[in-house]
Amino acid sequence: MRLSLLRPVIDRPGPWATVYADISHGTEDAEKQQELTASATTAQLFALGADEATCGAVHEALVTRREGEPQSHAGRVLFATNGKVVLNAPLPGPPPTPFAAWGPVPRIAPFLAAIGDDPVCLVVRLDRTGADLAVLGQQGSEDAGKVTGAEWPVHRTTSSDWSETHFQAKVENTWEQNAGEIADAIRRTAQEHGAEAVILIGDARERHLVHEKLPEQLRGITYESEHGGRAAGSESDLVERDIAQVRAEQERQHVVEVTDRFRTGEGPGGKSAPHAAAGIPALVEAAREHRIDTLLVDPHGADTGRQVWVGDGADQLAVRGTELQYLGDDVRPAAARADDALIRSAAASGAEVVIVRDPERAPSGGLGAILRWTEEPTPE
Template sequence: MHLSLLQPIIDRPGPWASVYAEIPHSTEDAAKQRELSADAAARQLAEQGADRATCDAVRATLANARADGEPADLPGRAVFATGGEVVLDAPLSGRPARSFASWSPLPRITPWAEAAADDVRCLVVYVDREGADFALHSDQGALDAGTVEGLDWPIHRTATADWSERHFQTAVENTWEQNAGEIAEAAQRVFESCGAQVMLLAGDPRERRSVHDKLPEQLRTVAFESDHGGRAAGADSTRLDRDIAHVRAGFEHDHVTDVLNRFRAGADVGGTDPAYAASGVPALIEAAREHRIDTLILTPGSADAGREVWVGPGPDQLAVRGTELQYLGETNPSAARADDALLRSAAATGAEAVVVRDPAEAPAGGLGAILRWSAPTQHE
């Protein structure tokens, strides 16, 4: 899971209001229910010491039906505010595991990560011989991601064997190949720009295979094909939707499995070789301070997740004990949860996060990381 959505809140000093709330839509008194929920959240924040301006900003945001551009039927949202301003209003694809309002030194971002972990972004490329349409599918629905048009002449073969016709057939083949190359280049650009994690090609069988073969090797490993749906009006969308769901779920499962395998391999190098994985809060805190975390592993409700650590204003200012930060120059450290502190640091350094829901598969204590490089040894 990429953490770029958290960028607006990771460097900003707190304290922070964090609210996870359900969004009633379908009932006749949905607006009234939203107002009551907004009032309750603001009241809880005030009781925890939040300032009036921040409470009012949260109340106003939660009382609205949804954020700008948010689908109407999303069941939950996470709101983060400080200094009288809502800095991030993030839709949730499912109801939050627990609705709550928190006033704390760091934003409570781990519940957002747990909710967003299964929301794999799939770029669907609807292909025919003339071009392609792109749509980004996620738990928030389908978003138009653009169109590319290739050459429109010649694109249709004939059935005759005349020399001139054979020449024409060759031109058709060349047009198909050129269009496939242009579609592949455009698909790569859109994939990278929209933050997609997996790609599904739908439409003309020959053309989508040609497009797949022309994708860069790294992208081909996460590009799949569907026999359903297409660019033409009236194409079968029901079975394509099932294929999209299958590809998204499969990608998440395979990605978590791959991360856990890499974690175990990095932790069990044997002999005197340095480890490229870490677990346990002290080792993770040290790795986060040194920007060594490549992939952070989180397990909801684990023992280490709620362990108290100490933080300063910066994402790399974190320690197991407050005296450590004071030694490093932070005169007023604050207590925070280990999972939130590590996730903030991971987001700040461009790391990704993976949620492992099975405690039996998770690192000891429930938190772990694959490292960008190993810790320096004493003799180095």
């Protein structure tokens, strides 16, 4: 999971107001309900100790309708501090349990659990003359350019005359040339955006031609959809279903690969064990030393809600509030949830976070890490 979306939250000190809200607008009195939700939420934050400026910013964000927001089944998460909403992000649907929280660390874990691994996917709508490319990821859909190939000749004829047969060969050559240009654009764009999957949408012949011209590494993560195409009006709900299935499969495969590495203790680059850590004390120590490469989180694990102690810095963590050497002598220790504190620290150090929903694959207690390196033994 890429955590760049959380960068504005990770880089700022708290305290933080966190709100998970159901902002569906499907009823006739939606505006009134929105105002009631905003008022109740800010009243709860104020009671928890939030300052008036931050409460006011949250209230304003909750009553403001955002452009393009769906009419129903909508959810949002807000992170606010010092009178400003730092991040106001959509959720895939209403939160299972809307809530508001106030504390030293933002409640990040439910947001990551809601959006999942969210693999970056390159969607290519193509035909014989070119392709339109789009990247799907944390920021939604982003135009990634187009390929304009040769437009003539691209249509066969039915005659068997020699000259017509010669023309047919030119058509085949045009198709091959255009497919090569599309494949080259896919390679460049996938590399630029770090695509974890590619989906080709269009007629079968064009899809197969492009697929065959991709580098071997890309072919292994490229899928084809027989629904829809490049022409206007050719899209269908089945295309969206195919894209969702591909992204879900990529997420599943990634979780399997990461949890297998965690179980065997295999570190980045295939380095041998021991490169895994589990248990709050070991994870806190690894976070302080910036040694977490990949943090595994089961949202329902027993350790996720355990209390740890934090300072202002993302690497200021301790198992006990008396460990001032880790929290800073001039810092007043504050209690926070282990999952949120570890996610904040992992994100600040550029680590990856993987949500593991399968209890059979999750670390014991719900939290674990693959480490960047281990302590080297001291020579005797």
